[in-house]
Amino acid sequence: MEYLNFKLIIASVLYSVIGISILMLSFxxxxxLTPGMLWKEIIEEHNMALAIMAAAFMIAVSLIISSAIHG
Incomplete structure (x- = not known):
């Protein structure tokens, strides 16, 4: 049972929830901050440049959050 440390599992889940919450808040x-509705532009208008910008932003914020959590 030493492989199954419940404190580490709970900490991982908690950090994951906090990270996803911060990511959603930043999105x-x-x-x-952007003009218009970002989601509407990406889904309905098929704005590929805006989708790439949003994806790059999400990846960048995810890397920052994971670095902060990892230490």
């Missing part, structure tokens, strides 16, 4: 902030 919401970027959505409000």
């Amino acid at each position: 919401f902030v970027i959505d409000k």
